[in-house]
Amino acid sequence: MNTFSFLPELNRLYDFNWRHDQIIPFGSGHIHHTYKVIDGQDTYILQRFNKDVFKNPEIISHNHELLIKYMDYLNLPFRFPLPIVNVLGFTLSAVREDFFRISPFVAGVCLEEISEPSQAYLAAKAFAELILAGNNLNVQEFKEVIPGFLDLELRFNQLLEAIDQTKIPIEGEVKTLVDFFLSREYLVGEYKTWKGKLPIRLTHNDTKINNLIFSEDLKSVKAVIDLDTIMPGYVFNDFGDLVRTVACTQGENSTDWSEINVDKSKYDSLHQAFIDVGQGIFTQEELNSLHFGGKMMTCITGFRFLSDYLNGNIYYQIKYGEQNLHRAKNQMMLLKSLEKLEL
Template identity: 55%
Template sequence: MQLLNWLEKIKLLYGLEIQENQIRPFGDGHIHQTYLVDLGDKKLILQRFNYQVFQYPERISHNHDILIREIDPQKLPFILPLPIPNIHSELFSVIEGHYFRLAPYVEGKCVNEVNSAHQAYLAAKAFAQFIVAGIHIKSSLLQESIPNFHDLQLRYQQLLQAVSSTQRQVTGELKELVDFYLGQKPLVEEYNFWKSLLPLRMTHSDTKINNLIYSDDFSKVNAVIDLDTIMAGYVYYDFGDLVRTVACTEGESSQNWENIKVDMPKYAALLQGFQEVGDGVFTSEEIQSLPFGGQMMTCIMGFRFLADYLNGNIYYTIHYEEQNLHRAKNQMLLLKALQDM
């Protein structure tokens, strides 16, 4: 285990006695290298941070520091496992050019799929409660951990550029997809409308279901995790990403084209969770914008998958040449279903 090369310095920086046999790889995350540290009386999560994906670790550290100072953990019904400061009060420890961090371990279950409307409801409530917990934080204080992450206007322009410079023959199914997505200009205009109207909030910005830890019996959410994408955003971002990933009858890589629809019980549960938590806290316009979020977040991923295919599959990991094309088709069918609701 390569981590052992840095173990002595990690022990010094955190004032811990850690033996080699107390560390093991943990989870199935694809971005950071994650380890469980079992000290007997307590467990911790140790990560070697991937600064190729997140190129501004100092911004993430800045945002986490704001959360530590500004959010009262007693007011949340779940845990935010934020990084533990080292002996220098730093949230990241840099060792030989590599970034490490330590965080509390939270018991429970992390899943990749929602199996019931109730699980969807709990997820929506948790992510909405996270936004509400930071509603008092000025959005201007937060830094962009991934610049322009959810900028639909920019993603549309990037698709236009990809279409104009592609080496692929834009015919047949590819032309159908290009025409569909370039025809989403009204959605881009609606995005700009909401942008001019809504307040910026602290959002999680990556509300996939595996960024929650449920209790073992799925009766509640124990923790909201993967807090690296926290930044200023709109409430409908977090709702919309849940809709895209939870309320579709098929996963984003599915080619069961005729089966790609909106799972209405899960969609209704997501909406109920956000509305209940946001009642009296979110503005009426924010509540009204939620359905747009599902369309917008589905569309932005369609833009990105299709642009990547046109650019020669240079960003997303693929297992066969047409996978990004098929992902874009998948998102097109979901977007059509959402627009037909």
């Protein structure tokens, strides 16, 4: 589809009169094509949906429409910019072979990394409050967006399959990483144990720091965004991904191995926020599971990076041939640091 050739049909679906010159590329996301649209006093985010990553967009639309229906019950202390419905009553609009959606734009600061523990606390508090808000809803009504997305047992089995089928020699650094992640099978057993104890809640499942919009002074969270992966899950998933992406001293693409560690002050701030928000609401077992979450989410990401490397780099975007191998090593170093952490 030519750039913006979809616009006449999109305008009809939303009763808008947008022009090409109002639409500009926006953000640095790797999943959807995202644009900012300025329409007089109103500003919107327009996205062309990536069907290659999310194979069943109607499931995301179903979950979002449920959230819109129950918005008054969420009682959130920040904005929650769900897609707006079109004239047909749907949040996802089919235009020829593509899907589009439009959301309100929230002005503020989107961070790529946290500089202070206080910011880590605010981030974790916001994601914990989102889980808490979902406590008012029937989680069974929501559907799983990506089956097995955060299933550690499934990801371990996928790693075994990748090892069995790879054409890459299992030697040297590759063997070191394969041996390390295979030796973490015990975490799969812990995962299955926690699953048997914990309630399923409505969780964000992608709690990276750039999925929040902060106020200009960085003293509050104005909005939680990137809502595609909201679905039934476990509290430790959201906490664990915060640990993996916020409390690590290096980003997941860093190859400065000796500098990859856990920032204990940020870790403690993340943990305290979940305790403060969840006390009396989350079960004691859920609170006890949080420390497992950091290790679990780091391990599952390592499984996935290593599997992708062994499979020929077919999922994650790479800039050089060994990047997924190095990403897996990065996660190995972080997991080792988490395992040494005194909690």
